[in-house]
Structure formats: structure tokens, C-alpha cells
Amino acid sequence: MQKYTCAYCQKHACHKNDLENAPKNCPTKNEQERLKDIIKEYKNEENYKIAKTSAEVVMDNYGGKPRVKEIVDFCKQMGYKKLGLAFCVGLAKEAMIFAQILTKYGFEVESVICKLGDVNREEIGIKDCSVPMCNPIAQAEFLNGEETDFNIVLGLCVGHDTLFFKYSKAPVTVLAVKDRALAHNPLGALYLADGYMKGKIYPKE
Numbered sequence: 069m070q071k072y073t074c075a076y077c078q079k080h081a082c083h084k085n086d087l088e089n090a091p092k093n094c095p096t097k098n099e100q101e102r103l104k105d106i107i108k109e110y111k112n113e114e115n116y117k118i119a120k121t122s123a124e125v126v127m128d129n130y131g132g133k134p135r136v137k138e139i140v141d142f143c144k145q146m147g148y149k150k151l152g153l154a155f156c157v158g159l160a161k162e163a164m165i166f167a168q169i170l171t172k173y174g175f176e177v178e179s180v181i182c183k184l185g186d187v188n189r190e191e192i193g194i195k196d197c198s199v200p201m202c203n204p205i206a207q208a209e210f211l212n213g214e215e216t217d218f219n220i221v222l223g224l225c226v227g228h229d230t231l232f233f234k235y236s237k238a239p240v241t242v243l244a245v246k247d248r249a250l251a252h253n254p255l256g257a258l259y260l261a262d263g264y265m266k267g268k269i270y271p272k273e
């Protein structure tokens with residue numbers, strides 16, 4: 069049986085300072101000591117700055133800025149100078165626009181495409197495919213080599229993004245994730261979970 073069930077919580081007492089009405093297995097109510105220990109992590113200089121800057125960026129014109137602008141504001145306020153952009157070939161046009169925007173704001177932008185290296189898919193055990201494999205480890209390593217202050221992922225596939233996060237030395241954010249079926253809006257499947265998408269996202273009964 070699972071321990072944490074916040075996804076099914078109807079109270080969200082943690083969000084309302086109302087722990088008296090929290091569910092029985094509420095981790096906010098039941099794991100106070102552990103949470104106190106974890107809060108200490110925010111005293112780490114980098115963590116503190118990231119957390120505080122994130123909150124400030126979100127609160128500034130709350131809900132009124134697209135994520136592109138929030139990323140710009142976050143990077144500016146963090147004092148980052150050199151940014152890495154790890155993008156998918158399928159979003160090359162968007163990558164160019166985004167790189168141009170970042171450059172106009174004064175950032176130095178290192179951008180690396182997913183097909184970096186033109187590596188045959190046989191390297192990962194996939195035969196008879198002329199399309200080169202995606203190479204997120206190379207994307208991360210090349211950006212590491214340029215000592216980027218911060219990296220931004222644009223449209224990497226599920227799992228490729230995982231490897232990029234795993235290998236990136238700089239902290240990372242995501243501008244967009246890959247969803248070929250839904251114009252890179254994966255939440256569309258959840259918005260339509262009771263409708264058109266039902267048969268596509270639930271297991272067959």
C-alpha cells in the first residue's frame with residue numbers, strides 16, 4: 069500500500085494552514101521533524117537563491133507572464149550569464165526563436181541539438197533505422213564543457229530528458245516537453261481523460 073496519497077487529497081490543508089483538517093496519512097501533519105530537517109537544505113547558498121528567486125519571479129505579475137519570460141526573469145535575477153539550450157530537432161525553429169530572445173536579453177547562449185554526433189541507433193541496440201539516435205548525454209557533456217551557468221531543455225523525449233538531467237552539471241529547467249500527439253501539451257491528455265483520450269491513456273479493461 070502506498071504511503072503518500074497527496075494526489076487524491078481533497079483537503080489540501082497544507083496549502084491553507086489548516087492541518088487539523090488534514091487527512092489521517094497527511095505527511096505534512098505526520099512528518100514534522102523530517103520536514104524541519106529538509107528545510108535546512110534551503111540554507112544552502114545555491115538552494116536558497118534558486119528557491120527565493122523562483123518565488124519572486126512567480127509572484128511578479130502572477131499568472132501574467134509566459135514561461136519564456138519567466139525563464140528570462142529567473143536567469144536574470146539569478147545572475148546567470150551563459151545559458152545552455154538542449155533542444156530536439158523537431159523543435160529547431162522554436163529553438164532558434166528562443167535562442168534569439170535569450171540573446172536579445174544579453175545572455176550568451178550555447179545550443180545543442182538532440183542529434184549531436186550523428187550516431188547510429190545500433191549503438192543502443194536498434195537495428196535497421198537510418199535515423200540517428202538522440203544523444204542527450206552528449207548534449208549535457210558539451211554544455212558541461214562550456215561551463216554553462218544554467219541549462220534549458222526544449223522538447224526532449226521522455227527518457228532522453230532523463231539522461232540530460234542525469235548528466236547536466238548545471239541546474240536545469242524545462243521550457244517544453246515533447247508530446248508529438250498533442251502539440252507538446254501533454255496535459256491535454258489529462259484534460260480529455262474522460263473524453264476523447266480515455267481509450268488512449270487508460271489501460272484496456
Ligand code: SF4
Pocket residue numbers: 073074075077078079080081082083090091093094095096097
Ligand atoms: S500534504 Fe496533507 S493536506 Fe497536503 S495534499 Fe498531502 S495529504 Fe493533503
